[in-house]
Amino acid sequence: MQGTKVVGISKTAIKDTCVSFPEDADEQRAIGNYFQDIDKLINTSQTKLDKLKNIKKACLEKMFSRKGSNTPELRFKGFKKTWKEKKLEDIVDVRSGRDYKHLVDGNIPVYGTGGYMLSVNAALSYDENAVGIGRKGTIDKPYILYAPFWTVDTLFYAVPRKNNDLNFIYNLFQQVDWRKKDESTGVPSLSKVAINSIVINTAGYTEQQIIGVFFENLDDIIVKIDKQINKLKNIKKACLDKMFVTGED
Numbered sequence: 001m002q003g004t005k006v007v008g009i010s011k012t013a014i015k016d017t018c019v020s021f022p023e024d025a026d027e028q029r030a031i032g033n034y035f036q037d038i039d040k041l042i043n044t045s046q047t048k049l050d051k052l053k054n055i056k057k058a059c060l061e062k063m064f065s066r067k068g069s070n071t072p073e074l075r076f077k078g079f080k081k082t083w084k085e086k087k088l089e090d091i092v093d094v095r096s097g098r099d100y101k102h103l104v105d106g107n108i109p110v111y112g113t114g115g116y117m118l119s120v121n122a123a124l125s126y127d128e129n130a131v132g133i134g135r136k137g138t139i140d141k142p143y144i145l146y147a148p149f150w151t152v153d154t155l156f157y158a159v160p161r162k163n164n165d166l167n168f169i170y171n172l173f174q175q176v177d178w179r180k181k182d183e184s185t186g187v188p189s190l191s192k193v194a195i196n197s198i199v200i201n202t203a204g205y206t207e208q209q210i211i212g213v214f215f216e217n218l219d220d221i222i223v224k225i226d227k228q229i230n231k232l233k234n235i236k237k238a239c240l241d242k243m244f245v246t247g248e249d
Helices: 011-015 025-063 166-173 192-196 205-243
Strands: 084-087 092-095 105-112 115-120 130-134 143-145 155-160 199-202
Touching: 025 205, 092 192, 130 166, 143 166, 155 166, 155 192, 166 199, 166 205
Parallel strands: none
Antiparallel strands: 084 199, 092 155, 105 115, 130 143, 130 155
16 A cells, blocks of 8 residues: 555565574473473563562552542551541652753752652752652652652652651552643643642551551562563573574675
8 A cells, every 4th residue: 555664574585584593303302391391480470570560559559549449449558537628738749850051960869750860969858758750751659759859840759748647658659640630732731730639538657557568568469570671681681692603705
């Protein structure tokens, strides 16, 4: 069809491609089995990772109180008090990031909406952990910031107020549909006013802490398996480079 380009390869091109391979069938079999084992490990780990992510998604939906309900569907034993409806400004102090270009190199991380950028010699927060949330650009990917840190002007950081748990708030932020709070017709943008005015249901401090620890442990396992998968993929790539003879005529 005119105007459409489809990338493909012909049977002739495949047949005419020259490759190097061991003539010894035992060596072929040994190499094939080795990579088959690596692929099995990768696939098994990926299946486990997908399952854990689905478990987390289900737990987030059931362990946080939804709008119109003052109790979550799933709770830890011993907690019966209803959750309270509050605005986000009641549980976090939303602060603005700033330009860092006047600073020099150091050991304090600078974060933007995409994560870590570089390190400088000063911090906006020296001893208060927070949840980062984008002011402009990526506004729907909150993540935890451990003090000391600096954030650029496109990233807000929300410091938990007294008797509010960091990990609980981080997971609470993941329940917010931030795109609906977008105030721009162009690049997605959030304002402090928009964030502060969001109404949520929140648990008492002790229940917050237990929920926070539960999701923190789950996230640690997810990160560990994800790193394992990446390590296995890198091993496979390195082995493919070293265990096969490549070249062009």
